[in-house]
Amino acid sequence: MTHSQLRPPTMADVARLAGVSHQTVSRVLGDHPNVRDETRARVQRAIEEMGYRRNSSARALVTRRTRTLGVVASNTTLYGPASTLFALEEAARAEGYLVSTVSLRKLTVETLSEALDHLSEGGVEGVIAIAPQRSAVEALAELRRPFPVVAVGTGSGVEIPSVNVDQHLGARLVTGHLLAAGHRKVWHLAGPEDWQEAADRTVGWRATLEEAGVEPPMPLRGDWSPLSGYRAGQELAGWVGRGLTAVFVANDQMALGVLRALREAGVRTPQDVAVAGFDDIPESEFFAPPLTTVRQDFSTVGTRSIALLLDLIEGRTPSGTSQIAIEPQLVVRASTFPYHPQPGTAPG
Amino acid sequence: MTHSQLRPPTMADVARLAGVSHQTVSRVLGDHPNVRDETRARVQRAIEEMGYRRNSSARALVTRRTRTLGVVASNTTLYGPASTLFALEEAARAEGYLVSTVSLRKLTVETLSEALDHLSEGGVEGVIAIAPQRSAVEALAELRRPFPVVAVGTGSGVEIPSVNVDQHLGARLVTGHLLAAGHRKVWHLAGPEDWQEAADRTVGWRATLEEAGVEPPMPLRGDWSPLSGYRAGQELAGWVGRGLTAVFVANDQMALGVLRALREAGVRTPQDVAVAGFDDIPESEFFAPPLTTVRQDFSTVGTRSIALLLDLIEGRTPSGTSQIAIEPQLVVRASTFPYHPQPGTAPG
DNA sequence: GAGGTCATTGTGAGCGCTAACAATTCATGG
DNA sequence: CCATGAATTGTTAGCGCTCACAATGACCTC
Structure with a gap:
């Protein structure tokens, strides 16, 4: 210059x-x-x-359009949120919008409220809230918001327009797969109580067992971390030989901990106990053994969320309903099946 | 309302x-x-x-301050970039700035140029470029930019102001640790050629061996993915018994693949071969066995980068130099040491 | 009580742009 | 050759805010 x-x-x-x-x-x-x-x-x-x-400010002042969207998220270093964030930004950019992100350590009424204020000061025209905790959804519903908000990962039972992967279906796929493989009963390590996605996975698991005429055992509970999975895995190891042959773990990271605990307890996977996860993080194909899990299509979540938000912003009637569900996909690997496919050629 | x-x-x-x-x-x-x-x-x-x-636009118009920063990044679903992104946003928010992100699938001159244009249209006052590929740095240097830019992860040998974790030091820590544990020689699985961080890790590894009077073996090369680590691991397994007792893998994900390949080849870790990674992703503590690795302080990267960028924006002379290096930290776990600490109580 | 100071409030201009409208140019046809 | 209308260009008025400065009034000092 x-x-x-x-x-x-x-x-x-x-x-x-x-x-x-x-x-x-x-x-x-x-x-x-x-x-x-x-x-x-x-x-x-x-x-x-x-x-x-x-000058973008002068332009925005007279057009009343900043062409900026906001995203509020937490735990953005985890695979799921990070993938969603990526997909959202890409979809928004394709529509000519800029995305401003606020990443929170914890989602509470206060932090959420501050985040929305901060985004509002920045002049966003609408916000996507990646709010998988129930408390966050409630907070969101109560807050007065000067722009439209679309929730992601809140489950479908909320009054706010939302986009979700069908967790219930995902859990059914996994549980059904384990039953079909000959397991009499499927144990469950659930995610944190406050998370809607954790609850939905638990409900899907329970429903599948009940429909098969099986009494669901008491689920264990973790906090998504490998460590919590490890602790639960130590407990689960105690049930081997007393009917425990299959475990549906609510996410891949905890499944990793479970696998380690079982291994240390001398329990073989999948010969003694089959283990399945949820998320399909990139590492799960290389766990010991490679993990059966559920893949979520974050890219579709991104495009559908942005489309819905732009409908709201531009005053269009959202095409169809405001509660969008996206189908997940079962990925079968060695952890539930006594067969080791080569990496890269595994199903899915 | x-x-x-x-x-x-x-x-x-x-x-x-x-x-x-x-x-x-x-x-x-x-x-x-x-x-x-x-x-x-x-x-x-x-x-x-x-x-x-x-009205933020009216305000920005008259004050000539949008209080918005831009970030360009790629591979944002990986742990490193995602952590950096998180730290940057948090640091910027603490200074009252909003962060707009552009996440690229590939960093090329074109995509980078488009990203900067897009951010410019959004009125950012400055940009942080997470540009670990050498090609991206060159592109960045050539582009005419109407605002200051700070590079992250480019290594220190660039004319653009930059903030980096000292990769060279990290590699020295790992390699030195393996030598100190009694290994005669340390093999190396490097990252992609075009990545500065990969090159720096290789240089650090080589220098440490040479200073110890050891002839460095030819490094293998991967693409950061677990799959490429798996393939390299299969090759490495062939060298066991012919002097291979320790491998420094350039990141944790590839190390995961190496561990799997070794396990499948009947090679025990760490008894037969010690394996160390780089990054300290949350999962690495739960690998089989838990992985010795190098932790990078992304939070500090974030705050230092933002501080440097704000200095540039506000015309202050950057305090000290414009090339900031941050020390990484060695985390020793079972993969290089015949001792299994309990999770959660592992060193570091 | 005139003059001065300070705290408080108001007035006017203008940031750089787009939208609405006005003015100009140019081609075309009767 | 001028009326007609379309294409092209210019003029004006804000958008909603902050800044610089002006005005007001309360309170003090001598």
């Missing part, structure tokens, strides 16, 4: 250089059809020469 | 309701001291009643 002036050039500066009015510059920038080719070229040359860029 | 008017209320509306001038409202919002308590309260009541929020 050769022109290092204190103030960046304005449209009027460009207009002066090109010998036209500022409005003509605006028209060139806005791809308005009624500009003579010769004029357009002259303006473009001036823009290039001065390194001119439109 | 009970007041569902078409136009949101303006400062003038609030002023009218409170019986003051718009300027007084502005003063109340800006915490200006010279406002009578009684007046301040009246204005605040009016703000509350109307659900008024300052």
Whole structure:
């Protein structure tokens, strides 16, 4: 940039250089059809020469559109939230929107409220809330919000428009798979009580067992972490030989802990106990043994969420309902099946 | 919100309701001291009643500050980038800035250029580029940028201001640890050629061996994925019994693949071969066996990067140099040591 | 009680842009 | 050759806010 002036050039500066009015510059920038080719070229040359860029604030002020969306999330270093975040940004960018993110350590009424305020100060036109904890959803419903909000991962039983992977179905797929493989009963290590997705997975597991005429055992509970899975795994190891042959773990990270605990207890997977997870994190194919799990289509979650939010922002009637469910997919690997496929050629 | 008017209320509306001038409202919002308590309260009541929020565009237009920073990153679902992103946003928010992110699938001149344009249209005051590929750094250096840019993960040999974890030191810590544990030689599975961090880790490993008077073997190369680690692990297994007793793998995910390949080849870790990784992803403590690795302090990376960028934006002379290096930390676990600590009580 | 100071409040301008409208140019047909 | 209308360009008025400055009034000092 050769022109290092204190103030960046304005449209009027460009207009002066090109010998036209500022409005003509605006028209060139806005791809308005009624500009003579010769004029357009002259303006473009001036823009290039001065390194001119439109002032987004001035533009936003008069158009009343910032073309910015907000996202509130927590635990963004986990695979699920990170993937959702990525998909959201990509989908928003495809629609010409910028995404501002607020990543919280904890989702509470206070932090959520501050996050929405912060995004509001930044002028977002709408917000996606990745709010898998029930408490967060309640907080969200209560907060007064000056823009539309779409929730992701809250489950479908909320009054806020939401997009979800069908956790219930995912749990049914896993549990059904284990029953079909000949297991009489399927144990369950659930996620944190406050998480809707954890609850939905538990409900799906229980329903599948009950429909098969099996009395569901008492589920254990973890906090999604490998460590909590390890502790639960030590407990589960005590039940081997007393009817325990299969465990549905509510996420892959805890499943990793369970696998380690079983291994240390001398329990073989899958010969003695089959283990299945949920999420299909990239590592799960390389666990010992490779993990059967449920894959969620985050990319679709992203595009559907953004589409729904833009409908809301632009006052369109959302196409269809405001509660969108996305089907997950079962990925069968060695942890539930006495057969070791080569990596990269595993089913799914 | 009970007041569902078409136009949101303006400062003038609030002023009218409170019986003051718009300027007084502005003063109340800006915490200006010279406002009578009684007046301040009246204005605040009016703000509350109307659900008024300052228009950020109008504000930004006149102050010439959008208080928004941009971040460009790729592979944001990986632990490292995701952690950096999280730390950056948190640090920026603490300084009152909003963060807009662009997550790329691939970093090339084109995608990087588009990303910077997109952020520029959004009015960011500066950008952090998480650009670990060398090609990206070159692209970054060439692009004309209307705002300051700070690079993260590019290594220190660039003309752009940058913040980095000292990869070289990390590699030295691991390699030195393995030598100290009695291994004669340390093999190496490197990351992708184009990544500066991968190169730095390789250089650190090689230097440590050479200083110990050991001829470094030819390093293998992977692409960070567990699968590439698995393939390399199969090759490494062939060298067991021919002098291979220790491997430094350039990241934890590949180390996971190596562990699996060794296990499948009947090689025990750490009894036959010690394996160390890099990154300390949350899962690595629960690998089979728990993985010795190098922890990077992403939180510090975040705060230092933001501080540096804000210095640049606000025209302050950056405190100290513009090339910031952060020390990593060795985390020793069972994969390099014939001792199984309980999870949660492992060193580090 | 005139003059000065300070705290408090109000007034006017203008940030850089787009939208609406006005003005100009140019081609075309009777 | 001028009326007609379309294409092109210019002019004006804000968008909602902050900044600089002006005005008001309370309180003090001599």
